[in-house]
Amino acid sequence: xxxxxxxxxxxxxxxxxxxxxxxxxxxxxxxxxxxxxxxxxxxxxxxxxxxxxxxxxxxxxxxxxxxxxxxxxxxxxxxxxxxxxxxxxxxxxxxxxxxxxxxxxxxxxxxxxxxxxxxxxxxxxxxxxxxxxxxxxxxxxxxxxxxxxxxxxxxxxxxxxxxxxxxxxxxxxxxxxxxxxxxxxxxxxxxxxxxxxxxxxxxxxxxxxxxxxxxxxxxxxxxxxxxxxxxxxxxxxxxxxxxxxxxxxxxxxxxxxxxxxxxxxxxxxxxxxxxxxxxxxxxxxxxxxxxxxxxxxxxxxxxxxxxxxxxxxxxxxxxxxxxxxxxxxxxxxxxx
Amino acid sequence: xxxxxxxxxxxxxxxxxxxxxxxxxxxxxxxxxxxxxxxxxxxxxxxxxxxxxxxxxxxxxxxxxxxxxxxxxxxxxxxxxxxxxxxxxxxxxxxxxxxxxxxxxxxxxxxxxxxxxxxxxxxxxxxxxxxxxxxxxxxxxxxxxxxxxxxxxxxxxxxxxxxxxxxxxxxxxxxxxxxxxxxxxxxxxxxxxxxxxxxxxxxxxxxxxxxxxxxxxxxxxxxxxxxxxxxxxxxxxxxxxxxxxxxxxxxxxxxxxxxxxxxxxxxxxxxxxxxxxxxxxxxxxxxxxxxxxxxxxxxxxxxxxxxxxxxxxxxxxxxxxxxxxxxxxxxxxxxx
Numbered sequence: 001x002x003x004x005x006x007x008x009x010x011x012x013x014x015x016x017x018x019x020x021x022x023x024x025x026x027x028x029x030x031x032x033x034x035x036x037x038x039x040x041x042x043x044x045x046x047x048x049x050x051x052x053x054x055x056x057x058x059x060x061x062x063x064x065x066x067x068x069x070x071x072x073x074x075x076x077x078x079x080x081x082x083x084x085x086x087x088x089x090x091x092x093x094x095x096x097x098x099x100x101x102x103x104x105x106x107x108x109x110x111x112x113x114x115x116x117x118x119x120x121x122x123x124x125x126x127x128x129x130x131x132x133x134x135x136x137x138x139x140x141x142x143x144x145x146x147x148x149x150x151x152x153x154x155x156x157x158x159x160x161x162x163x164x165x166x167x168x169x170x171x172x173x174x175x176x177x178x179x180x181x182x183x184x185x186x187x188x189x190x191x192x193x194x195x196x197x198x199x200x201x202x203x204x205x206x207x208x209x210x211x212x213x214x215x216x217x218x219x220x221x222x223x224x225x226x227x228x229x230x231x232x233x234x235x236x237x238x239x240x241x242x243x244x245x246x247x248x249x250x251x252x253x254x255x256x257x258x259x260x261x262x263x264x265x266x267x268x269x270x271x272x273x274x275x276x277x278x279x280x281x282x283x284x285x286x287x288x289x290x291x292x293x294x295x296x297x298x299x300x301x302x303x304x305x306x307x308x309x310x311x312x313x314x315x316x317x318x319x320x321x322x323x324x325x326x327x328x329x330x331x332x333x334x335x336x
Numbered sequence: 337x338x339x340x341x342x343x344x345x346x347x348x349x350x351x352x353x354x355x356x357x358x359x360x361x362x363x364x365x366x367x368x369x370x371x372x373x374x375x376x377x378x379x380x381x382x383x384x385x386x387x388x389x390x391x392x393x394x395x396x397x398x399x400x401x402x403x404x405x406x407x408x409x410x411x412x413x414x415x416x417x418x419x420x421x422x423x424x425x426x427x428x429x430x431x432x433x434x435x436x437x438x439x440x441x442x443x444x445x446x447x448x449x450x451x452x453x454x455x456x457x458x459x460x461x462x463x464x465x466x467x468x469x470x471x472x473x474x475x476x477x478x479x480x481x482x483x484x485x486x487x488x489x490x491x492x493x494x495x496x497x498x499x500x501x502x503x504x505x506x507x508x509x510x511x512x513x514x515x516x517x518x519x520x521x522x523x524x525x526x527x528x529x530x531x532x533x534x535x536x537x538x539x540x541x542x543x544x545x546x547x548x549x550x551x552x553x554x555x556x557x558x559x560x561x562x563x564x565x566x567x568x569x570x571x572x573x574x575x576x577x578x579x580x581x582x583x584x585x586x587x588x589x590x591x592x593x594x595x596x597x598x599x600x601x602x603x604x605x606x607x608x609x610x611x612x613x614x615x616x617x618x619x620x621x622x623x624x625x626x627x628x629x630x631x632x633x634x635x636x637x638x639x640x641x642x643x644x645x646x647x648x649x650x651x652x653x654x655x656x657x658x659x660x661x662x663x664x665x666x667x668x669x670x671x672x
Binding site: 057220242247261263266270273 | 613
């Protein structure tokens with residue numbers, strides 16, 4: 001009996017993912033086994049890194065299997081429990097399938113403490129994006145008081161937190177984003193010192209004006225032409241946390257200027273990372289983030305789309321730069 | 337009276353430097369002032385990094401001034417001394433002009449101890465190239481026993497030392513160079529495990545065969561298409577000391593595949609550096625290098641051209657890959 005649905009990867013995208021790659025499939029309601037719970041999905045997180053898992057190429061996470069449900073960050077509610085650790089009604093988060101209902105072993109999910117923030121904070125400021133922003137900026141970027149920090153995709157889930165954390169560390173912060181609404185958000189809500197719209201401005205010229213003292217830290221989420229404009233302005237011993245490369249995910253053969261000469265000239269450091277590299281320090285990071293969050297020092301924005309069937313569109317929209325802050329899909333209301 | 341000659345930068349090269357940019361100019365014999373010595377130039381070092389100083393762009397060293405002598409690593413002999421630290425006949429090295437004769441303040445030059453090695457070792461294994469190889473590989477590359485280290489421009493002044501130091505640290509070493517004579521040198525003289533001729537082989541395929549366990553360290557001197565072939569094979573947490581980028585020095589607008597996706601996937605570290613970043617540790621490095629050298633653990637090769645007037649050609653030849661090991665020009669015999 002088809003009383004559940006999931007979203008499967010049915011074909012690997014070569015370039016831009018579309019409806020032909022992701023399909024909604026009718027399935028049956030799963031039954032929790034011993035030590036498991038049945039979860040009703042409430043919110044699904046769609047993230048740029050998931051594009052990488054849709055390719056078959058080796059990467060830091062396993063590729064998604066074909067004809068299986070995509071999995072990612074989910075907030076849900078326990079509706080049936082065969083575990084002593086959870087009871088019906090509990091809110092939980094974890095890496096779960098894009099399905100209306102799913103089961104999970106008790107050790108693979110975390111209970112959400114609603115007193116810590118909103119239900120979805122665990123998918124944003126107090127979850128993967130928050131930890132990514134914090135460790136990438138602090139461990140690799142190491143911004144110092146008065147240094148210039150440039151952030152690409154600055155209005156996104158990670159970037160919007162990087163901008164604010166850099167400000168908390170006393171840096172001069174320049175954010176780059178793709179709409180005037182986003183650049184206004186950077187200045188007015190996040191406290192960025194300058195914001196650049198890369199779709200309407202010449203980024204090289206705008207950066208030169210916005211960064212009279214050069215660039216000390218470049219938190220890079222995009223890796224395309226925006227980054228090309230940053231490299232010539234790097235100061236000696238600049239640091240580049242390479243968080244993502246969304247500009248090239250759908251076009252792996254993209255060409256651009258070679259960057260090695262700038263790296264040598266500035267004696268720059270570039271370091272790719274993923275949040276799980278810092279697993280051993282998650283507790284420290286979450287404490288920092290939740291303190292800032294509770295003190296109102298971190299503004300947190302979400303773009304929420306409604307409806308399970310719109311998960312694919314919300315994911316595709318990431319590559320069009322549609323979202324401000326974290327892109328979520330609300331798939332159901334909690335049970336009373 | 338024109339009894340001296342120097343080589344001046346008379347025009348800044350936009351792309352490949354040629355005879356129109358460097359001119360031999362007749363000058364007069366300089367007189368040493370108080371605390372200075374008069375030096376007869378015996379050997380001149382020509383190095384790829386000097387290309388950067390011929391441009392007017394900001395870099396880690398000041399651009400060469402137009403209509404002044406180029407300066408670089410020189411070994412010479414004191415022929416007249418107004419310093420208590422030196423006497424006529426002493427062999428010295430330092431950063432000196434490309435001139436047949438020059439003066440230098442006593443604190444700007446070092447006496448060469450001929451018991452430590454050949455006269456010219458101070459321009460190679462016991463000088464800038466040796467220290468560059470040592471600190472770039474050890475501090476940034478951090479090769480571990482059994483790891484795979486790939487070296488570009490592996491038969492050059494720096495690369496040939498990197499290959500050997502990596503072997504001393506127990507790594508599996510693959511060298512890339514541009515002639516069969518050089519690849520034979522890498523295997524037979526330097527002990528590389530594999531060598532690839534990038535001019536006759538498909539570097540990507542050859543690397544895949546030569547590096548069955550992927551690539552952990554890439555000591556990069558070139559930064560062009562050779563590097564493009566390395567990035568897709570990087571292992572998790574790979575380290576890339578970015579020593580130079582000779583493939584692009586004469587073509588700053590060169591385009592190539594974007595590398596950020598590989599950096600993210602492998603969570604790689606890239607760090608540009610110059611040897612003077614390690615000035616505080618030079619003594620430690622020189623001790624290591626001279627011990628290996630004296631114990632016969634470092635083979636050291638020079639390509640020596642004869643004649644002051646051939647300095648420009650020897651420099652131009654670097655970009656054609658003519659040299660094996662350190663490229664020097666012998667400009668005069670020592671005094672009896």
